[in-house]
Amino acid sequence: MRKRIVAGNWKMNTSLEEGIALAKSINEEVKASKEDIGVIIAPPFTHLTSVKEVINTERICLAAQNCAAEAKGAYTGEVSASMLKSLGVKAIIIGHSERRAYYGETNEILNKKVKLTLSESLKAIYCCGETLEERESGKLFEIINSQIVDGLFNLSNEEIENVIIAYEPVWAIGTGVTASSDQAQEMHAFIRNLVNQKYGGKIANEVKILYGGSVKPDNASEIFGKEDVDGGLIGGASLKTSDFLSIINA
Numbered sequence: 001m002r003k004r005i006v007a008g009n010w011k012m013n014t015s016l017e018e019g020i021a022l023a024k025s026i027n028e029e030v031k032a033s034k035e036d037i038g039v040i041i042a043p044p045f046t047h048l049t050s051v052k053e054v055i056n057t058e059r060i061c062l063a064a065q066n067c068a069a070e071a072k073g074a075y076t077g078e079v080s081a082s083m084l085k086s087l088g089v090k091a092i093i094i095g096h097s098e099r100r101a102y103y104g105e106t107n108e109i110l111n112k113k114v115k116l117t118l119s120e121s122l123k124a125i126y127c128c129g130e131t132l133e134e135r136e137s138g139k140l141f142e143i144i145n146s147q148i149v150d151g152l153f154n155l156s157n158e159e160i161e162n163v164i165i166a167y168e169p170v171w172a173i174g175t176g177v178t179a180s181s182d183q184a185q186e187m188h189a190f191i192r193n194l195v196n197q198k199y200g201g202k203i204a205n206e207v208k209i210l211y212g213g214s215v216k217p218d219n220a221s222e223i224f225g226k227e228d229v230d231g232g233l234i235g236g237a238s239l240k241t242s243d244f245l246s247i248i249n250a
């Protein structure tokens, strides 16, 4: 059985004070949740150090939402994977569709970020997902195939074992329209099969594939019930402790 994971991506939300309060309340509630579910939270960069101080990092994995595509140097405003590691971050979300769409991050750039993340012994949470137009034009499998192959498939077997994949259809993010559990399962099975073809059955069977896009307390258990769905990457609902906890307990 693959371990289940629920990850909260706070995006560009909360003041520092609000972020600390949210982290404290999640930390309190997570104590009572099922131990076998992995919990990840990804606050904004500015909150990471303060959030780390108020959570049990044995129970909650601290993640960042992005990192630079270069290791160090004259890249004003960027934050490197090694800097994040030095703060105690254990995982980095790479290639969220908002990064791809608004900041022009290509599969090639994202592959550099994944490699840098893994070279710091951090986990990479690599996101993929198609737009509504891509789905409706029947290109969805082609798009996901290139995001996975170009973003990840030059990794070694040891490296890919430290990647968590998140399938987040762009049309489901923040829209209130979630993929049906069958649509999620279909794509997760497709992704797992790609991993199988490249890395073999053992790695494919172990790789965690999370679903993201309008996961809420009332739809989480149906989506998480599907065979190839190993948990969720949660946006809006991760900003409210009670909703996030209901999703963890789903």
Ligand code: 13P
Pocket (backbone or CB within 6 Å): 009, 096, 168, 172, 173, 174, 175, 176, 212, 213, 214, 215, 233, 234, 235, 236, 237
């Ligand atoms: P929502 O849960 O708000 O749809 O966001 C999903 C997401 O983008 C998580 O990374």
